[in-house]
Every structure is written in C-alpha cells, then in structure tokens.
C-alpha cells in the first residue's frame with residue numbers, strides 16, 4: 068500500500084458489504100414478502116434486485132433489505148413494504164425487478180413514493 | 193452482491209462444539225437450494241457466548257441462533273434465508289421475549305450493557321479477510337499516524353486517553369511508550385504478550401481469533417511512536433486457531449503493504465514475527481517472556497534495568513498485552529477524549545472480562561470501567577443459577593482476590609478493587625455461590641502457583657509450597673489456630689521476598705479469603721466442618737434409620753460397598769470405607785441420607 072487513497076478505495080468497496088452487519092435499526096427498512104406464494108409469484112428476483120441496487124448505489128448504511136413471511140394478501144404478491152421512521156408504511160404490490168429498480172431510484176434515493184405501484188393506489192386498504 | 197450474510201462462529205469455543213460441521217452443512221444446503229449467489233457465509237471469531245455455541249448470526253436481520261446442529265441447517269436455510277421466517281426455536285433464548293418477539297442481540301440482557309471497543313470486530317468480521325477489517329475502518333489509524341502525526345503526538349494521544357495495561361499490571365500505556373521513545377539504539381522492539389496464562393481467561397484469545405489485524409495495526413503504531421521496526425507476538429502454542437489467524441493476518445498485511453517496507457509511502461518500515469510459548473505461566477512475566485523469545489529458558493530477571501532501556505536482545509523494548517493493543521486504533525481514530533469519557537477516576541475506557549463459574553450467562557463481557565459489580569452479576573450475568581445465593585467473585589486469577597457479596601455495589605475498576613485487596617488482573621471473573629468453599633478456592637489457586645513457580649527464588653518456591661501444605665492440613669480437618677497465624681505470616685513473607693510478580697502475588701487469594709472469610713477457615717479448624725460441604729475429609733454421610741426404608745438402592749450405587757443392611761431394614765454407612773462420593777445421597781428417594 069503506497070498511499071492512503073488505496074486504503075480508502077478498499078474501504079469504500081467494502082463499506083456496503085460491512086454495513087449490512089450494523090445493528091442500527093434507525094434507517095429505512097425494505098421488506099419483501101417471501102412466503103411460498105410470494106416466491107411463486109416472483110418475489111426472489113425482486114428481493115435480489117433491491118439488495119443489489121441498495122449496495123451498488125451505496126445506500127446500505129441507511130437502507131436495510133430483508134424478507135418476511137406471508138403478508139396475507141397472496142393475490143397481490145410480490146409485495147414489498149417500506150418502513151421509514153416517522154412516515155407511514157408504504158406497501159407496493161405486484162412487483163417485479165424493473166419496478167423494484169424504479170422504487171430504489173425514486174423512493175429510496177429521492178424520497179418520493181412511487182404511487183402507481185402502491186396498494187393505496189389500487190384502492191385497497 | 194449478497195442480500196444476506198450468515199456469520200458462523202469459528203472461535204475456539206464454537207469450533208469445539210462443532211461449528212465447522214454446521215458451516216459445511218450450511219454451505220452445502222445453500223448450494224442445494226440455489227442461494228449461493230444471494231447468501232454469503234462468513235466465518236468469524238468469538239461472540240463471547242461460547243457456552244451457547246455453535247453460534248450463528250443472520251444479517252441484515254441480526255438474528256442470533258444458538259446451539260445450532262447440522263440437522264437444523266436445512267430448516268434455517270428454507271425458512272429463514274429463503275422465506276424470511278426466523279426459526280424461533282433455535283434463536284438464543286435470551287433474544288426471544290416471553291411474547292415471542294425476536295430481539296436484536298444488542299437488546300438482550302447479556303449484551304445491552306456492554307460497550308464493545310476491544311471486541312468491536314469480534315464476531316462481526318471475517319478475521320481471515322483483511323478487506324473486511326479495512327471495511328470497518330481498519331488501518332485508518334495507522335494511516336493517520338504515519339501521515340499526520342509525529343511520534344510524540346501519538347504518545348501524547350495514548351497518554352491523554354488514560355489507557356492502562358490490560359495484562360494485569362495496569363501500568364499507563366502512554367507512559368510506557370514515553371519512557372522507551374527517547375532511548376537510542378540501533379534496534380528497538382515492540383512486543384505483544386499473548387501468553388494468557390490465567391486459568392479461565394480467554395479474552396486475548398478471542399481478540400486474536402476474531403480481530404487479529406487490530407493487534408498488528410496497533411503494534412505498527414507503537415513501533416512508529418517509539419522508533420522500532422520490529423515486533424514480536426508471543427502467543428501460547430495451545431491457541432492453534434489464534435496462531436493460524438495471526439499467520440494469515442501477517443501474510444495478508446504484507447501483501448497489502450500494511451506491514452513491511454515503506455508503509456503508505458512514508459518510508460516507515462515495520463515487521464512482525466510470531467513466537468510460540470510452551471505455556472509456562474511465568475513466561476507471561478515480561479522479562480521471562482523476552483528471554484523466551486530470545487530462545488533461552490523463560491526465567492524472570494531482576495529489574496532494573498527495565499525493558500524500556502534493556503529488553504529483548506538487550507535493546508529498548510515495550511511489551512503490551514493483546515487487549516491493550518486492541519484499544520489503540522480506536523483511540524487514534526476516535527480521539528483520546530472519547531476514550532477517556534468512558535470509565536471513572538484513573539480507570540478509563542472499557543475492560544473485557546471472562547465471566548464464569550456459578551453464573552447463568554457465562555462468556556466474554558466488555559463493559560466500561562467502573563461498572564458496578566451488581567450490574568455484571570445480576571443484569572449481564574443473570575445471577576447464580578438454581579436460585580443459589582451469590583457468595584463472592586474471584587478476580588485476577590492466581591494473583592487476585594475475592595470480592596465478597598457484601599461489596600456487590602463496588603465499581604469495578606483498578607482503584608476501587610485495589611482498596612479491598614483485589615485486582616482487575618487480566619479479567620478473569622469467577623462467580624461463587626453458597627456451595628463454594630473459600631478455603632478450597634484459595635487452595636486451588638495456590639496449587640496452580642506451586643506448579644508454576646519457576647523455582648528461582650526460595651521465598652516463592654518453598655514458601656508457596658509450605659502455604660499449600662497448611663491449607664491441605666486445614667481442609668483435611670487437622671489444622672490448628674496457630675497454623676492460621678503461620679499461614680498469614682508466610683503469605684506476607686512470600687509477597688515481600690519474591691523476585692517476580694508470580695511470587696509477589698501468589699499469596700493474594702489466601703490473604704483475601706482470610707480477610708473476608710476468616711470464619712470459614714475457623715469452622716474448618718475449630719468445628720472440623722466445611723460450611724459449604726466441599727472439603728471431603730470434613731464431610732460425613734449418614735443414614736437416618738427412622739427414614740430409611742431399606743430399599744437397598746444406595747447400597748447398590750456405592751462404588752466402594754460402604755453401605756450394608758438387610759432388605760427392608762435401615763442401612764448403615766461404614767465411615768472408614770466411605771469415599772464421600774455422594775452417590776448414595778443422590779440415589780435415595782426417601783431423603784434418608786444426609787451430609788454434614
């Protein structure tokens with residue numbers, strides 16, 4: 068190692084990997100429904116897309132992506148819930164990888180809920 | 193890009209309870225279920241909860257699984273890693289509330305009051321992957337020191353932090369460096385004491401297994417501060433996992449140019465060698481340790497000259513303990529004021545303790561200096577199991593003393609413990625309940641020092657042996673009150689006339705138990721009774737003829753056929769044959785057998 072910049076580069080590269088292991092629960096939580104119904108409906112690519120993009124875009128220190136079991140609305144799977152401290156829970160339904168990318172960019176990065184995919188929009192409550 | 197990390201503990205404790213088999217099963221099952229691109233399996237060092245091992249943590253949820261068996265793995269993979277449903281029955285029971293809610297590890301009683309500085313990376317990173325250490329800020333402190341600070345500034349920072357040696361002596365670390373820095377020589381050395389000889393202690397092993405780079409980084413910082421280019425780590429050969437991780441860490445640090453020549457292009461060179469110790473307790477003493485590194489017999493020598501002037505190979509040398517070093521990078525990164533904000537009085541920062549003995553939650557705990565003993569015993573440790581009464585805690589191992597229950601509110605730091613004749617020592621903490629005999633405890637530690645005395649000075653060699661003989665006399669019921677006086681006199685004689693710390697501190701367990709539990713000694717001598725029913729020679733098992741139904745169960749259990757009697761008639765124990773094993777008492781369903 069001939070310079071601090073080299074060290075910094077490795078640190079940056081590893082930072083997103085390592086921040087997954089923070090115990091801090093104060094940030095945004097993205098939860099993908101991964102029960103049998105969700106998986107059958109294609110929840111796994113959605114989960115993986117979220118996990119990948121959050122790390123690629125360096126959001127891991129404030130966004131945690133995890134799964135949960137059945138949310139109880141099987142016909143709307145894949146379902147993704149976004150929990151943000153101080154804001155109401157947002158539930159996205161019938162998700163796919165492409166929609167996930169849109170949610171990462173517009174919601175998680177820029178802070179605007181992508182209304183058209185939400186459960187509220189579809190008239191359910 | 194993984195969406196989940198599964199950390200499986202590869203520390204000594206979990207390895208011996210089978211974590212490698214669990215790890216193999218995990219990798220296998222993840223592959224079987226096609227999750228290998230989504231889930232990353234990482235082997236870490238100790239989490240401090242070895243009793244609960246094998247331990248496994250799933251992130252990002254930070255679910256803490258305990259006592260995982262290979263058979264449990266498919267369920268964890270399918271249910272948790274695939275479907276996101278933690279397998280509650282396998283979660284560490286302290287991390288599940290009565291309502292079934294799963295807590296993060298940091299919210300459990302065992303972890304809640306802990307502050308992890310020296311153990312910050314243990315159980316969190318893969319110790320065999322230098323990039324994970326760098327990813328948590330590793331080698332940042334070395335970079336800062338080499339590019340922004342003068343050696344004097346480094347020493348001042350360590351001085352200001354108030355850090356004191358964690359190896360037992362509690363000498364201010366910054367002062368040690370300051371005393372060595374101005375000494376001119378063609379070669380100087382930085383040594384690390386990883387001999388960890390106290391029975392029951394394993395904090396240094398856990399740091400080395402879980403976070404070896406923190407020690408390497410700190411040694412390089414120390415080298416820069418005092419003007420040394422060579423370091424040695426003296427580690428016990430009985431720590432094979434620690435040795436292996438250190439070897440890997442040193443190799444990787446070389447590959448990344450974090451050890452070796454011209455580090456960070458600053459012209460600073462630093463190298464570290466490993467030396468394996470054969471495990472003699474006295475080799476943990478600084479002058480003996482240096483002789484042993486030199487390849488000579490590990491025997492203490494008189495000081496002065498102090499190692500700062502004439503140490504390893506007669507060159508100026510500093511020696512610090514593993515845990516002491518593990519604090520250094522954090523002090524540089526976060527500042528002396530941050531470190532000094534933890535603790536009380538002249539005891540700053542945190543200390544790692546190995547909590548063991550009669551306590552519900554055993555394991556490694558790191559807490560701010562000055563934490564009341566009650567917090568450690570009751571909140572973190574969960575009290576004595578089976579509703580037994582807390583009697584005392586032994587700190588500092590064979591060099592330390594006992595804190596009796598009446599002092600449970602004492603702040604645990606160097607000075608408060610010293611006031612009552614105890615020491616923090618290296619951090620062993622053995623909890624005792626009403627079933628422990630304090631004379632027996634004193635005897636246990638003295639047996640250890642008698643075995644470990646190197647024999648160089650008479651006071652230590654003969655004196656500790658005489659003391660042990662007196663204790664044996666007392667515990668076998670043959671002691672007299674004069675023996676007690678003799679024991680006390682000898683204790684102070686050995687203390688004042690021994691060359692090294694081993695002999696100087698060996699009488700402490702006796703002095704301390706005599707001070708707080710003298711009545712127990714007297715009970716052995718005058719009443720010929722062991723109040724805790726431990727000392728076998730003073731026990732007597734008897735059968736109450738009124739209660740005995742003559743079922744013969746006890747007679748069949750007795751390993752030495754000491755019990756006789758006819759069926760349906762009261763049985764009797766032949767005291768001359770009885771070896772006091774207690775088997776009969778455990779067998780009798782009618783409570784006819786008692787122990788006195």
Ligand SMILES: Cc1cc2nc3c(=O)[nH]c(=O)nc-3n(C[C@H](O)[C@H](O)[C@H](O)COP(=O)(O)O)c2cc1C
Nearest residue numbers: 357358359385388389476477478512513516693694
């Ligand atoms: C008999 C004896 C055994 C010792 N064993 C150890 C040991 O295992 N580990 C340790 O760090 N220090 C041990 N010490 C203390 C060392 O001599 C030395 O004070 C210490 O390593 C200095 O490091 P520190 O200032 O960072 O604590 C022992 C001392 C004596 C007298």
Ligand code: SF4
Nearest residue numbers: 646648649652692695
């Ligand atoms: S005090 Fe004991 S261990 Fe130390 S040098 Fe003397 S005999 Fe050896």
Ligand code: SF4
Nearest residue numbers: 750770771773774776
């Ligand atoms: S204590 Fe053991 S040896 Fe003694 S009588 Fe009972 S079973 Fe036999």
Ligand code: SF4
Nearest residue numbers: 740741743744746780
């Ligand atoms: S087991 Fe109990 S009841 Fe049976 S013979 Fe022995 S003392 Fe008597």
Ligand code: FES
Nearest residue numbers: 203205206238239
């Ligand atoms: S070795 Fe696994 S928790 Fe200590």
